[in-house]
Amino acid sequence: MKVHNFSAGPSILPDVTVENTAAAIKNFAGTTLSLMEVSHRSKEFVAVMDEAIALFKEILDIPTGYSVLFLGGGASTQFCMIPYNFMNKKAAYLNTGAWANKAQKEAKLFGEVVEVASSKETVYNYLPKGYEIPADVDYFHITTNNTIYGTEIKYDMDVNVPLIADMSSDIFSRPVDVSKYALIYGGAQKNLAPAGVTFVIVKDELLGKVDRQIPTMLDYRTHIKGVSMFNTPPVVPVFAALQTLRWIKEQGGVTAMQKMNEEKAAVLYNEIDRNPMFKGTIINKEDRSIMNICFVMTDEYKELEKDFLEFATSKGMSGIKGHRSVGGFRASTYNALPKSSVQALVDCMKEFETLHVK
Ligand SMILES: *Cc1c(COP(=O)(O)O)cnc(C)c1O
16 A cells, blocks of 8 residues: 655655556557657657646636746756846845745845844744835745745735745645745745746746846746746656646636635644644644644653654554654645545544543
């Protein structure tokens, strides 16, 4: 039997994504050639790219005036590409985690960075609120889902400056009002595809407003003009992304994803809150992520953390060890994770309780 995959990233994908990609690696679109050995400019692959872009726009209901790009370099390359293309003098960043912190560190190479708020002091265990965004910044950057710590901004903010969001680990987990954003980006390996492709949704009219020269590959306009084919795109991950997008649509789109994800998260958080051996690391319930669920053992049972990890692993739970900066456990409950996997983890926690709580 296959284990339950709670890995934070790369992470679980729909079975159909893995199966169709495996098949195409052997024989792509009836060409008798592998997906890995055909030209990205072949009519068969151009069709894949076109459909992936079109479905991406359809599923997220992206308004006209925005481009969808599939790039290399990971979300981490976006940390510099964003200031390169958008920052003239000054940008604002909300520091809600290690990725947010890395993003703002890169921006400092290009100008002044205003950190509007930070929860770093308490290992990022809440989402700061009530901060002010200076009116004269070129953009405001947020990380909607903090993969390592388990907080999530689950709504679309209203701000008076261009809003840029890293949605690496919650894209397609809920409907998004894209019109509120200047740019949304993320590595695909959390909720969409294998590692190797980075998605970008960018509002075209906001580009071309900085004074500096931009290297060709780091200029979003290059990739808009080239329809993500200026250079060789990561063909296998793009093909896989298309399979996942078709699957999302078939399941009922992002509204259905959100419903499923909320149900799964509720089942697990309820058990964390109920079971005397465990507690959540995120105090404010409204800040809790529905994608990465972090928990530790209560002080009374702290020394059993290693035992629980071994126990859960023996019962088929994979990838639940928490990030080293938080400790404890992290269960990632991305779109493709079935509810039965969450139930299996909850059963494990209950069984561990009966073994240890008198
Ligand atoms: C994983 C992750 C990243 C890093 O993505 P790479 O594609 O590995 O560069 C950035 N931001 C968030 C929120 C992530 O979860």
